[in-house]
Amino acid sequence: MKSTVTIRDINFLKEKARVLRMEILKMLTEAGSGHTGGSLSAADIVTVLYFCKMRHKPEEPKWRERDRFILSKGHAAPLLYAALSLSGYFEKPLLKTLRKLGSPLQGHPCSKKLPGVEISTGSLGQGLSVANGIAIGLKLDGLNSRVYCLLGDGEIQEGQVWEAAMTASHYRLDNVCAIIDNNGLQIDGYCSDVMSIEPIVDKWRAFGWHVIDINGHDMKAILDAFDEAETVKGKPTMVVARTVKGKGVSFFEGKVQYHGITPTPEELKKALKELEENGK
Amino acid sequence: MGSREQKSEVRSQKSNTLSPPFSKRGKEGFIATRDAYGEALLELGEKRADVVVLDADLSGSTKTGKFAKAFPERFYNLGVSEQDLIGTASGLSLAGKLPFASTFAVFETGRAWEQIRQTVCYSKLNVKLVATHSGITVGEDGASHQAVEDVALMRVLPNMTVIVPSDGNETRQVINAIVDYSGPVYVRLGRAKVPAVMPDDYKFKIGKAYTFHMGRDANIVAMGIMVSTSLEAARILKDEGLDIGVINMSTVKPLDTKTLLKVSKACKLIVTAEEHSIIGGLGSAISEFLSENYPTKIRRIGLIDDFGCSGSPEELLKLYGLTPDNIVKTIKEALT
Numbered sequence: 001m002k003s004t005v006t007i008r009d010i011n012f013l014k015e016k017a018r019v020l021r022m023e024i025l026k027m028l029t030e031a032g033s034g035h036t037g038g039s040l041s042a043a044d045i046v047t048v049l050y051f052c053k054m055r056h057k058p059e060e061p062k063w064r065e066r067d068r069f070i071l072s073k074g075h076a077a078p079l080l081y082a083a084l085s086l087s088g089y090f091e092k093p094l095l096k097t098l099r100k101l102g103s104p105l106q107g108h109p110c111s112k113k114l115p116g117v118e119i120s121t122g123s124l125g126q127g128l129s130v131a132n133g134i135a136i137g138l139k140l141d142g143l144n145s146r147v148y149c150l151l152g153d154g155e156i157q158e159g160q161v162w163e164a165a166m167t168a169s170h171y172r173l174d175n176v177c178a179i180i181d182n183n184g185l186q187i188d189g190y191c192s193d194v195m196s197i198e199p200i201v202d203k204w205r206a207f208g209w210h211v212i213d214i215n216g217h218d219m220k221a222i223l224d225a226f227d228e229a230e231t232v233k234g235k236p237t238m239v240v241a242r243t244v245k246g247k248g249v250s251f252f253e254g255k256v257q258y259h260g261i262t263p264t265p266e267e268l269k270k271a272l273k274e275l276e277e278n279g280k
Numbered sequence: 281m282g283s284r285e286q287k288s289e290v291r292s293q294k295s296n297t298l299s300p301p302f303s304k305r306g307k308e309g310f311i312a313t314r315d316a317y318g319e320a321l322l323e324l325g326e327k328r329a330d331v332v333v334l335d336a337d338l339s340g341s342t343k344t345g346k347f348a349k350a351f352p353e354r355f356y357n358l359g360v361s362e363q364d365l366i367g368t369a370s371g372l373s374l375a376g377k378l379p380f381a382s383t384f385a386v387f388e389t390g391r392a393w394e395q396i397r398q399t400v401c402y403s404k405l406n407v408k409l410v411a412t413h414s415g416i417t418v419g420e421d422g423a424s425h426q427a428v429e430d431v432a433l434m435r436v437l438p439n440m441t442v443i444v445p446s447d448g449n450e451t452r453q454v455i456n457a458i459v460d461y462s463g464p465v466y467v468r469l470g471r472a473k474v475p476a477v478m479p480d481d482y483k484f485k486i487g488k489a490y491t492f493h494m495g496r497d498a499n500i501v502a503m504g505i506m507v508s509t510s511l512e513a514a515r516i517l518k519d520e521g522l523d524i525g526v527i528n529m530s531t532v533k534p535l536d537t538k539t540l541l542k543v544s545k546a547c548k549l550i551v552t553a554e555e556h557s558i559i560g561g562l563g564s565a566i567s568e569f570l571s572e573n574y575p576t577k578i579r580r581i582g583l584i585d586d587f588g589c590s591g592s593p594e595e596l597l598k599l600y601g602l603t604p605d606n607i608v609k610t611i612k613e614a615l616t
Contacts, residue, residue: 110402121398123397125363126398126399128367133368133369133379137374137377138375140354141376159363164364167359167368
C-alpha cells in the first residue's frame with residue numbers, strides 16, 4: 001500500500017537515507033543558509049520513521065489514524081522537507097525554494113504553510129509538550145497511533161523539556177516515543193563545554209522514561225528501538241541516538257562550524273560525489 | 281477622596297469583594313468572573329465531549345476545579361509548569377480537542393508568552409487561554425501575582441483575540457461564544473467579586489462593544505471591572521450637568537473601531553479605563569486607532585508604568601486611581 005510503507009529492508013533504508021542526505025545538501029546549498037550538521041546527523045532516524053515505521057498517508061496529511069512526527073529541533077527543517085518530499089507530500093522541485101520569499105518551506109517548519117508539518121517549530125524546547133498533548137488526545141479517542149518527537153541534544157537544556165518529561169511519565173503516555181539526536185555539538189561548541197547534558201540516559205530514566213541507548217546511524221538498531229518502544233506499556237520511551245554531526249559527508253563530520261553553515265557549490269560537488277560513491 | 285458612605289460600605293465587604301459606591305443592587309449581584317467561568321465550563325463540559333481543561337496547580341483558584349471534579353478524564357493538571365501547560369493544550373488541539381488552559385494571568389501570559397507565540401498563535405491553534413487573577417484586585421498577594429501587562433502581551437500577537445469581560449453574565453456568554461470561534465483566544469478574568477453591570481438582555485458578540493450611553497461631552501471606553509467604575513463616574517458627572525457616555529470594549533482585539541469612531545465623533549474627549557498598565561493595553565489600542573483615523577483628545581486611566589503592591593483590592597484601586605473620583609477629576613480637567 002502506497003500510504004503506509006513498511007519495508008523493513010535495511011539496504012532499502014540505507015539507500016533512502018543516502019538520497020535524503022543528497023537532497024538536504026542540494027537544497028541547503030541552493031538556499032545559501034540553514035542548518036547542515038543537525039539535518040545530516042538525524043537523517044537515519046527520520047528515514048526509518050518516514051519510510052518504515054510510521055503509518056501515514058502523504059495524499060491525506062490529516063489522516064486521523066496517522067502516526068505523528070514532531071520535529072522539536074526545528075532547525076533540521078531541511079531533513080523534514082526532504083523526507084516529506086520523498087514520501088510524496090509534495091513535488092521535489094519545491095525543495096529548491098527553501099528559505100525563499102513566498103515558499104512554504106520556511107527556514108523553520110510552519111504547519112500553516114506546509115501540509116505534513118504537524119506543528120510549527122523552531123524555538124527550541126516546545127515540541128515534546130505538544131507531542132504529549134497529541135498523545136493524550138489520541139488516547140481519549142481510543143486511537144493507537146503513536147507520536148514521535150525528535151529533539152536535539154543541546155535542546156534538552158531548555159527547562160520546558162523537563163516539564164514535558166514529567167508530564168509524559170505522569171500521564172503514562174506509552175504512545176510517546178521521543179528521540180534525542182545526540183551529536184554532542186551545539187552552536188557554541190561541544191555540549192559538554194557549553195552546558196553539560198550528561199548523564200542523558202540516567203536523567204531520562206530518573207524522570208520515569210524507558211530509555212534505549214543506540215548508535216543513531218545503525219539502521220537495524222534504530223528500527224529495533226522503535227519496535228521495542230511499541231512494546232513498552234505505561235511509560236514513554238526515549239531513544240538516545242548517539243550520532244555524528246554532519247554524518248555522511250566526511251569533511252563535515254563532527255565539525256561544530258557546520259551547525260548553521262551551508263555547503264559552498266564546490267563542497268556540494270565533493271559531498272555529492274562522496275555520497276554517490278557510498279551508494280555504489 | 282471617597283465619601284464617608286463609600287468608606288463604610290467598603291469596610292462592610294469582605295476583602296475580595298469590590299464595593300463600588302453604586303452597589304445599590306446589593307451583594308446579590310456580585311460574582312467574581314472566575315466563578316462565572318467555573319460554572320460556564322461545567323455546563324460546557326456537559327454539552328461538549330471535545331472540551332478538555334488544563335491547569336497548572338491552581339484549579340482551586342481559577343475555578344477549573346469544578347470541571348475537574350465532574351469530568352476527571354478530561355481534566356489535566358500539569359503541575360507548576362506553565363510552558364508545558366500551553367504546549368500540552370496545543371497538542372490536544374491538534375488532536376481535535378477543544379482545550380481550555382487556565383492559570384493566573386501573570387504566569388499564563390508572562391511565563392509562557394513565547395510558547396503562546398510560537399506554538400499557539402503562529403500555528404493558529406484553537407486553544408482557549410482563560411486566565412484569572414488579572415490586575416491589582418488580586419490584592420494582598422502583591423505585584424508578583426498581579427498581571428498589569430497581560431493584555432499588552434497578548435494583543436501584540438498575530439491571530440490572537442483578546443477579551444476582557446466586565447461581569448459574571450458577560451463572562452458566561454464569552455466562554456460560550458469563544459467555543460464557536462476557531463482560533464486562539466485570551467480571556468482575562470479577575471479574582472474579586474464584581475457587580476453585575478450588563479443588562480439582562482445583553483448579547484455578547486466577539487468584536488462588538490456595548491454602548492451604555494453615548495455622551496456629548498466625553499465618552500469613557502472601559503474594559504473589565506472598570507466598566508462599573510466608569511458608569512459611576514458618568515453618573516456623578518451627570519449630576520454636575522455633563523453628558524458622559526460609557527462603552528464596554530470587552531473585546532480589546534479585534535477592536536470595535538466602528539463604535540469607537542462613532543462615539544469619538546459625538547464628543548470632545550475619550551477617556552480609557554483599564555485595570556492594566558496604560559502602556560500596551562486598551563488605552564494604547566484606542567490611542568493607536570484614533571490618532572491615525574480620527575485624532576481625538578484622549579486621557580488614559582490605568583497603572584502608569586508601575587507595578588501593583590499588597591493591600592486590599594479597594595485600597596489598591598484607590599492608590600492607583602482606578603476610582604470613579606479619579607475618572608471624574610480627569611474628565612473635568614481635560615474638558616476645561
